[in-house]
Amino acid sequence: MIQNNYFLTNEDLREHFYELIDWNEIVPIYENNFSDSKLYESTQNPKLEMAPTNPDEAISYYEEILKSCGEISGMYVSQVASVVDTKGLKFENGDVVHPQEMVDVIQMYHDAGLGPAAFKRKYGGLGVPSIIKAMIAELMYRSDSSITIAVGSMGLAAILEVCASEEMKNEWIPKLISGNYTVTMGLSEPDFGSDLPNITTKAIQKDDGWYLTGTKRFQTVACGVNGGPGITLTLARTGSLESGARGLSFFIVENKNYVIQGIEKKLGIKASATCETVFENSKGYLVGKEGFGLVKYVMGMLNGARLSVSSQGTGIVTAAYEEALKYAKERFQFGKPIYEIPAVKKLLDRMERELAGMRCLMVEAAYSVDKYYWYEDGREVTAEENKTAKFWEKVANTLTPISKYYNSEMCNDLVYDGLQVLGGAGYTEDYDLSRLYRDARITNIYDGTTQIQVNAAIGGITSGMTQTGTFRAYLDHLAKGSESNQCLTEIRSVFESIVETYKSIPDQNTKESFSFEVVESAARLVVGLLLERSKNKSKSRKELRTKWCKEFHVDSLGILTANHIKLKSA
Ligand SMILES: Cc1cc2nc3c(=O)[nH]c(=O)nc-3n(C[C@H](O)[C@H](O)[C@H](O)COP(=O)(O)OP(=O)(O)OC[C@H]3O[C@@H](n4cnc5c(N)ncnc54)[C@H](O)[C@@H]3O)c2cc1C
Known part of the structure; x- marks a missing residue:
């Protein structure tokens, strides 16, 4: 794979960071008027030492994190991705063995403090907004998915900050961070995947606490990394068999307390351990309140996971585009680089343009979370702030599944084209495109399939399009950021x-x-509006963005018109 700093060399990502994102809006909300730095002054708590004291310091702090992540991802992880994929995992005597090259680069990420990016500073995390988390994830996923999942899985436990008791947060979060734990989402079972309300793993309360019995399937990195510690955030039934979603609760279970029955042989992400785990009277710790496991906590955890997959799609397509572009400039046919052949250039131009749209959506979905999430942090808010937060929460609830569905489907679509650019070479394991193609395929399946994301988004879109609806208000808000445009008006x-x-x-x-x-039509409209807004804000690449907008809208109009014809036939 291309070896360079994946942040410093990514023009589009840098443009988002330096020109398109209004940090003066996000930073004060997120940093809560720099409360961490004020607390540091009074307590000298070393965990808060890096907390910024003003917007400029915050931006520099975020920038340094992205540079460091781009360096590790692009200079080191990218160089072992293919080796790790080829070596894969071994399952020996109940233990999963990861390749040493993988263990080494995971340690690099941990040494740079990137594992706990998702957590608040007071618990030992980096305390960065969702937009930065999304960018970190994109940079990491560009170099390799399996390695990123093993490091980034820890971020799933950020849900504990929202729903665990203070005592549990203080006990578990610092432990997860200092011990480089892996964290698994313990939802799927052999007979229940999308249908989570009906899962059967049972939890019973005894005198000395909770004990779980059941089997979980497809448990990513539930084994930990080569004997390292891990926990599964497990959904289990505390109510009767007929209690449905309301009878499910949420537990921390340590990997020393369950058995790894085996690992799956898979199409892609070959170095990511997909385990079957067996709980037999396994000790668990109840998180939050009984009965809120699926309806509140798992939904919250899945929202974070969906944003992460949206970044994964963006990262994989960035890799595919850059590798395909490099190849097209070096490969000669008919006496010229294939890059100059119109049919090949068209594939690459579409990849670049659609990728720009995916990145806009990834950033916007994360922004919508930043706009409300921190108001829930126990701080005092005015009625106006409360109203704004509620609006953005509703937007985020629709935009998060849209961005997961859209970026994962586009990821598959665009990596397919990237491989096509390489012709026969793309089909061999000598080039990275074949691995990226295989790895892309999981993005629209796990953490809720595309069909489940569509189910999650459709209500917010249709009920939100009444005259006073939130989705309509959101589209109008986006349209204010773009020039009037005949094609967009038609769309x-x-x-x-x-x-x-x-x-x-x-x-x-x-x-x-x-x-x-x-949902597809809504996604194309939103992405088109976001691209328009980015064009208006751009200082360095306005001309290119104008071209992207024009071509993107024409494609969208075609897609929406076809969708309308299909719907009218219903
Ligand atoms: C590599 C990998 C890693 C994974 N990691 C984890 C993990 O860490 N933790 C975890 O808990 N799970 C994990 N999963 C499980 C994953 O989340 C599920 O596979 C996914 O949610 C789909 O469930 P299923 O496979 O049971 O498919 P099913 O639910 O059987 O679905 C089959 C098909 O029916 C469709 N379908 C089902 N219900 C509906 C509906 N109501 N409306 C429309 N369409 C529907 C689906 O979209 C799909 O096309 C992982 C899976 C894989 C392959």
Whole structure:
């Protein structure tokens, strides 16, 4: 793979960081008027030592983190990705063995403090906003998915900051960070994947605490890394078998307390351990309140995971685009580099343009979370702030599944084209495209398939398009950031018709079968508006962005028009 600093050499990502994101808006909200630095002054708590004292310091702090992440990812991890994929994992006597090259680079990330990026500083994390977390994840995923999952899994436990008791947070979060724990999402079972309300793993309370029994399937890195510690955040039934979602609770279970039955042989992410785990009277620790496991805590954890997959899609496509572009400039056919052949250039131009759209969506989804999440931090808020936070929470609840679905589907679509640019070479294991192609395939399956994301987004879109609805208000807010534009106006008008046609379908099953077309149309409209806004804000690449917008909108108009025709046939 290309070897350089993946932050410093990524023009589009840098443009987001230096020109497109309004840090003066995000930083004061997120940093809560620099409360960590004030606390440091009074307590000298070393965990808060790096806390910024003003917006400029915050931006420099975020910038240094991205540079350091870009360095490790691009200079080191990228260079072992192929070796790690080829060596894969071994399962010996109940233990999972990861390749040494993987263990070494994981340690590099941990030494740079990037494992606990997601946590607040007071617990030992980096305390960075979701936008920065999204960028860190993109940089890491560009170099390799399996390695990133092993390091980044710790971020799943950020949900503990929201739902665990103070005592549990203080006990567990610093321990996870200092011990470089892996964290697994313990949801899927052999008979229940998408259908989480019906899972059967049981938790019973005894005199000395909770004990879990059951089998979990597809448990990513539940084994820990080569004997290292790990926990599974496990969904288990504390109510009766018929209690559905409300009978499910959330537990921490340590990997020393369950058995790894085996690992899956997979199409891609070959060095990511996908384990079957067996709980037999396994000691667990209840998180939060009984009965809130699925309806509140797992949903919160999945929101974070969805943002992460959105970054994974962006990172994989960045790798595919850059590797394909390099190859196209070096490979000669018919006496010229294939880059100059119109059909090949068209593939690459589309990859670049669509990738720019994916990155806009990734950043915007993270921004929508930053706009509300921190108001829940126990701080005092005015009625106006409360109203703003509620608005953005609703937007985030729709935008997060949209960004997971869209960026994972586009990831598959664009990596396919990237491989095509390399012709036969792309199909061999000599080039990275074949690995990226295999790794891309999981993105629209795990953490909720595309169909489940569509189910999660459709309500927010359709009910949000009433005259006073949140999604309409959000689209209007985005449109304010873009110049009036004939093609975009037409797209918006077709979108309005699509939503109306969808709502008028009488048969529920027929209607449900067309949800994808509505969500896809919403995604293309949102991404188009975001690209327009980025064009208006851009100082360094306005011309290129103008070209992207024009071509993106034409494609979108084609997609929406086709979707409308399909819906009218229902
Ligand atoms: C490599 C890998 C890693 C994973 N890591 C984890 C992990 O760490 N923790 C964890 O708990 N799980 C994990 N999973 C499980 C993953 O989240 C599930 O595979 C996924 O949610 C789908 O569930 P399923 O495989 O049971 O498919 P099913 O639920 O059986 O779905 C099969 C098909 O039916 C569709 N479908 C099902 N229900 C609906 C519906 N209501 N509406 C529309 N379509 C529907 C699906 O979209 C899919 O196309 C992992 C899976 C893999 C492959």
